[in-house]
Amino acid sequence: MAENAKQAEVEATEAKTAEAPQVSAAQANPEKFLKDFNWHNYEEGIDEVEDSQLKEFEKLVAENFVDTLDDEVVEGEVVHITDRDAIIDINAKSEGVVSLNEFRYNPNLKVGDKVEVLIDVREDATGQLVLSHRKARVIKAWDRVNAAHDTGEIVNGFVKCRTKGGMIVDVFGIEAFLPGSQIDVKPIRDYDAYVNKTMEFKVVKINHEFKNVVVSHKALIEADIEEQKKEIIGQLEKGQVLEGVVKNITSYGVFIDLGGVDGLVHITDLSWSRINHPNEIVELDQKLNVVILDFDEDKSRIQLGLKQLSKHPWDALGEEVKVGDKVKGKVVVIADYGAFIEVADGVEGLIHVSEMSWSTHLRSAQDFVAIGDEVEAVILTLDREERKMSLGIKQLTPDPWTDITSKYPVGSKHTGVVRNFTNFGVFVELEEGIDGLIYISDLSWTKKIKHPSEFCNVGDKLDVIVLELDVEGRKLSLGHKQTTENPWDKYEKDFAVGSSHTAEVTEIVDKGATVEFNEDIVAFVPARHLEKEDGKKLKKGEEAEFKIIEFNKEFKRVVASHTAVFREEEAKIVKAAAKKAEAAAAEAKPTLGDANDALQALKDKMDGKK
Numbered sequence: 001m002a003e004n005a006k007q008a009e010v011e012a013t014e015a016k017t018a019e020a021p022q023v024s025a026a027q028a029n030p031e032k033f034l035k036d037f038n039w040h041n042y043e044e045g046i047d048e049v050e051d052s053q054l055k056e057f058e059k060l061v062a063e064n065f066v067d068t069l070d071d072e073v074v075e076g077e078v079v080h081i082t083d084r085d086a087i088i089d090i091n092a093k094s095e096g097v098v099s100l101n102e103f104r105y106n107p108n109l110k111v112g113d114k115v116e117v118l119i120d121v122r123e124d125a126t127g128q129l130v131l132s133h134r135k136a137r138v139i140k141a142w143d144r145v146n147a148a149h150d151t152g153e154i155v156n157g158f159v160k161c162r163t164k165g166g167m168i169v170d171v172f173g174i175e176a177f178l179p180g181s182q183i184d185v186k187p188i189r190d191y192d193a194y195v196n197k198t199m200e201f202k203v204v205k206i207n208h209e210f211k212n213v214v215v216s217h218k219a220l221i222e223a224d225i226e227e228q229k230k231e232i233i234g235q236l237e238k239g240q241v242l243e244g245v246v247k248n249i250t251s252y253g254v255f256i257d258l259g260g261v262d263g264l265v266h267i268t269d270l271s272w273s274r275i276n277h278p279n280e281i282v283e284l285d286q287k288l289n290v291v292i293l294d295f296d297e298d299k300s301r302i303q304l305g306l307k308q309l310s311k312h313p314w315d316a317l318g319e320e321v322k323v324g325d326k327v328k329g330k331v332v333v334i335a336d337y338g339a340f341i342e343v344a345d346g347v348e349g350l351i352h353v354s355e356m357s358w359s360t361h362l363r364s365a366q367d368f369v370a371i372g373d374e375v376e377a378v379i380l381t382l383d384r385e386e387r388k389m390s391l392g393i394k395q396l397t398p399d400p401w402t403d404i405t406s407k408y409p410v411g412s413k414h415t416g417v418v419r420n421f422t423n424f425g426v427f428v429e430l431e432e433g434i435d436g437l438i439y440i441s442d443l444s445w446t447k448k449i450k451h452p453s454e455f456c457n458v459g460d461k462l463d464v465i466v467l468e469l470d471v472e473g474r475k476l477s478l479g480h481k482q483t484t485e486n487p488w489d490k491y492e493k494d495f496a497v498g499s500s501h502t503a504e505v506t507e508i509v510d511k512g513a514t515v516e517f518n519e520d521i522v523a524f525v526p527a528r529h530l531e532k533e534d535g536k537k538l539k540k541g542e543e544a545e546f547k548i549i550e551f552n553k554e555f556k557r558v559v560a561s562h563t564a565v566f567r568e569e570e571a572k573i574v575k576a577a578a579k580k581a582e583a584a585a586a587e588a589k590p591t592l593g594d595a596n597d598a599l600q601a602l603k604d605k606m607d608g609k610k
Contacts, residue, residue, distance in 0.1 A: 072118075073116050073117070073118050073136040073139050073140055074090050074116070074117060074118075074119075074136075075090075075114055075115070075116055075117075076088035076089055076090035076091075076096065076114070076115055076116075076117050076131070077089045077112065077113070077114055077115075078109065078110065078111050078112060078113045078114075078115060079095060079111060080111065081100070081109065081110070081111060082100075083100075084099065084100055085097045085098060085099055085100060086098045086099075086100055086103065086109065086115075086133075088115065088117055088131055090117060090119075090129070090131070092129055094128055094129055095128070095129070096117065096119070096128070096129035096130065096131035097128055097129070097130060097131065098115075098117060098131045098132065098133045102132070102133040102134045103133065104158060104170075105156075105157070105158030105170045105198060106158075106198075107198070115133055116133065116136040116137065116140060117131040117132060117133050117136045118131065118132050118133075118135040118136040118139065119131055119132075120132040120135065134173055136173075137172050137173025137174075138173045138174065140172065140173075141171070141172035141173045141174040142174070144172045145171065145172060145174060145176075145203055145206065145213055146206065148202075148203045149203040149204075149205075149206050152202065153203075154200050154201070154202060154220065155171055155172070155200070155201055155202070155203065155215075156171075156198055156199070156200060156201075157169040157170060157171040157176065157178075157198070157199060157200075157201045157215060158170040158196075158197075158198050159178070159194050159195055159196065159197050159198075159199060160175070160195070160196075161195060162191050162192065162195065163177070165179060165180055166178050166179040166180045166181075166182070166183070167180075167183070167191065167194060167195070169199075169201065169215055171201065171203070171213065171215060174213055175213075176201075176203075176213035176214065176215045177212065177213065177214050177215070178201070178214075178215050178216070178217065179214065179216075181218070182204070182214075182215070182216035182217060182218045182219065183217055183218060184217065184218055184221075185218055185221060185222060185225055185260075186247055186257060187247070187248060189284070199217055200217065200220055201215035201216060201217050201220070202215065202216050202217075202219045202220055203215055204216045204219060225260040226260070228259055228260040229259075229260040229261050232258060232259055232260060232261045233261060236292060236295060236302070237292065238292055238293065238294060238295075239291060239292065240291070240292045241289055241290070241291050241292075241309065242258050242289070242290060242291075242292065243258075243287060243288070243289055243290075244256035244257055244258045244259075244263065244287070244288055244289075244290055244304075245257045245285060245286070245287055245288075246282050246283065246284055246285060246286045246287075246288065247262060247284075248284075249278050249279055249282065249283075249284060250278070251267075251277060251278075252266065252267055253265055253266040253267050253269075253270075253278060254267075254270065254278045254281075254282055256288065256290055256304055258302075261302065262302070263290065263292070263302035263303065263304040264301075264302070264303060264304060265278075265290060265304045265305060265306050266303070269293065269303075269304070269305040269306060269307055269308065270282070270306050270307060271306070271307050271346070272307050272310070272312060272313045272345065272346030273313075273332075273342065273345050273346050274332045274333065274340075274342065274348075281306070282306075288306060289309060290304040290305060290306055290309070291304065291305045291306075291308050291309055292304060292305075293305045293308070312346070312387075313344060313345050313346030313347045314346070314347055314384065314387045317344065317347055317384070321379070321382070322379070322382065323379050323380065323381060323382050324378065324379060325378070325379050326376060326377070326378055326379075326396075327341075327343045327349070327376070327377060327378075327379060327391070328343070328374065328375070328376050328377075329341035329342050329343035329344075329348075329349070329374070329375065329377070330342050330372060330373070330374055330375075331369050331370065331371055331372060331373045331375060332348065332371070333348075333371075334365050334366055334369065334370070334371060335365065336353070336364050336365065336366075337352060337353055337365070338350050338351050338352040338353050338355075338356075338365050339351050339356075339365045339368075339369050341375060341377060341391060343389070343391075347389070348389070349377070349379070349389035349390060349391040350388075350389070350390050350391065351365075351369075351375075351377055351390075351391045351392060351393055352390065353365045353368075355380065355390070355391070355392035355393060355394055355395070356368040356369075356392075356393050356394060357393075357394050357432060357433065358394050358397070358399060358400050358401075358432060358433025358434075359429065359432055359433045359434075359435065368393070375393065376393075376396065377391035377392060377393050377395075377396070378391065378392050378393075378395040378396060379391060380392045380395070394433075399433070400431060400432065400433040400434050401433070401434070401471065401474055404434070404469065404471055405469065405471060408430065408434070408466050408469065408476065409466065409469070410466050410467065410468065410469055411465065411466060412465070412466050413463065413464070413465050413466075413483060414430050414463075414464055414466070415461055415462070415463055415464070416428035416429055416430045416436065416461070416462055416464055416478070417429050417459065417460070417461055417462075418456050418457065418458050418459060418460045418461075418462060419435065419458065420458060421451070421452045421453055421458070422452075423451065424439060424440055425437050425438050425439040425440050425442075425443075425452060426438045426440075426443070426452045426455075426456065426462075428462055428464055428478060430464075430476075434476070435476070436464065436466070436475075436476030436477065436478040437475070437476070437477060437478060438452075438462070438464065438478045438479060438480050439477070439479075440452055442467070442478070442479035442480060442481055442482065443455050443456075443480050443481060444480075444481050445481045445484070445486050445487055445488060445520075446487060446488070446519075446520035446556065447520075448556070462480050463480065463483040464478040464479060464480055464483065465478065465479045465480075465482040465483055466478060467479045467482070487520055488520075488553045488556065489553075491520065491521060491551075491553070492551065492553050495517070495521060495548050495551055495558060496548065496551065497548050497549060497550065497551055498547065498548065499547070499548050500545055500546065500547050500548075500565060501517055501545070501546055501548070501560075502543065502544070502545050502546070503515045503516065503517050503543065503544075503546060504516075504541055504542065504543045505525075505530075505538050505539065505540050505541060505542050505543075505544070506522070506540070507540060508539070508540050509524075511526065511527055512524055512525050512526045512527045512529070512530065513525045513527075513530055513538065513540070515546055515560055517558075521558055522558070523546070523548070523558040523559060523560040524557075524558070524559050524560070525538075525546065525559070525560050525561060525562065526559070526561070528563065529549075529560070529561035529562060529563045529564065530562060530563070531562070531563045532544075532562065532563075532566075533566040538562055544562045544565075545562065545565050546560040546561060546562050546565070547560060547561050547562075547564040547565050547568070548560055549561045549564060
């Protein structure tokens with residue numbers, strides 16, 4: 001370089017001394033002159049430069065060299081790319097270097113590309129300019145972002161990373177926010193697939209106060225989709241078959257993208273068979289042919305069908321299937337009134353709860369079957385036009401009423417289980433399908449029962465006697481008390497009218513009291529029969545002797561009296577006195593008046609007179 005500088009100096013001297021004016025080397029090729037000039041020798045004073053050359057040199061520097069002290073953004077050219085850096089020529093004394101990390105948004109950077117840079121360090125330890133493309137981009141970025149927002153210009157952005165609710169995008173060196181809803185017109189399931197990608201965006205919002213920028217990729221394709229959507233909607237017809245892509249799956253159905261227009265296939269229109277969730281039939285991004293079933297006036301809601309593209313299973317049901325045939329199937333739905341059995345794909349039959357058991361005591365279908373059970377049944381009815389079938393399970397076993405007269409003749413004794421109550425009696429199951437009724441009056445010989453629940457509980461076992469049998473009406477009349485002897489036959493003798501018994505007054509009630517002689521015999525004592533010999537009345541808990549004055553076995557009614565006990569004694573005394581008076585009269589032959597006086601005295605005593 002020193003030799004070149006000397007050569008330039010010689011040529012300049014010769015040009016100056018020449019007779020005719022000549023063009024200097026600097027003027028002839030200023031770029032070459034500046035490039036070959038020996039800056040070191042010039043700064044050290046080794047090579048002297050004439051004033052005229054110096055002025056011309058300074059003019060060339062001003063015109064061709066970048067002022068490295070200026071903070072302005074300059075444009076440079078990529079002249080070389082290493083593994084780590086890009087070498088940029090900005091027309092300075094030396095070339096500058098920029099880390100390749102600052103060009104991550106532009107992986108296609110190559111030699112010859114024009115880039116904007118800012119001088120970050122004038123000279124590093126090696127005397128080289130350190131440039132910053134990132135800082136230069138930031139300085140210019142806001143002008144570009146604002147212009148792109150105002151004009152609707154499409155810009156390139158580098159997706160740096162994920163963040164809450166979306167992505168961070170490098171646009172002109174500014175970190176912009178890309179909401180998840182603005183990535184695409186369809187739901188995004190894998191956000192990571194977009195990281196480290198360069199995409200096109202529109203600037204949709206700028207917040208100058210907080211320096212926030214929001215971009216959208218979705219906005220770029222919505223216009224095209226809207227046109228496509230209008231075209232598709234205009235051609236929609238019921239019954240039309242279209243190809244679509246599964247866009248979203250919910251519990252109630254599947255959303256299909258028909259090319260910018262969404263339609264819904266309800267879960268009931270996915271398959272002729274019952275399914276629990278649409279994902280049993282379809283999966284995301286699956287391509288399907290669907291048929292248009294219906295749509296509203298503006299065609300914004302489109303109802304689609306998938307199963308309608310295949311033949312109805314009832315149409316494929318063999319003609320050989322008939323009433324009385326045995327079929328097997330899986331329980332798919334259970335209700336209180338019965339269960340639906342799928343006997344073939346898309347062909348279901350109903351087993352009513354009354355056809356699940358011969359028992360007349362109806363229960364819920366859940367007591368017999370569960371979802372998913374494989375069951376065998378008999379076809380009871382079959383209507384191909386209405387596509388209905390009724391089935392029965394109990395028909396697989398003999399009807400227990402067939403030989404009822406031999407199994408349960410009148411007077412026979414059996415043990416049954418209490419199934420439920422009514423106000424008038426108890427239903428007892430003797431076996432599956434054989435129920436009988438015990439009327440409340442046939443539960444006990446002695447107890448007065450207001451409701452059957454006072455006597456027994458559901459699930460209790462009871463001994464019964466068959467009282468009546470109605471084969472045609474499928475009714476059994478049972479009795480429980482008849483399994484034991486009637487204790488009132490014995491009580492009729494033990495508590496005969498006139499018999500006396502000792503007991504306590506149990507309770508004082510209206511118009512009298514009750515006396516409990518044993519667990520079965522509770523007698524009623526009228527108020528006037530509670531009077532004692534001293535004229536007072538018996539009280540609760542007081543023990544006394546009572547005489548039975550009434551006994552009714554049919555109505556289980558017993559009436560007793562305490563007063564009758566001592567009145568009977570007084571009657572005996574009166575009779576004895578009368579006999580004695582008669583005897584005395586026979587001896588002394590007293591007057592009739594004397595006898596009357598004696599009888600009146602006894603009568604007064606009996607009446608309580610002193």
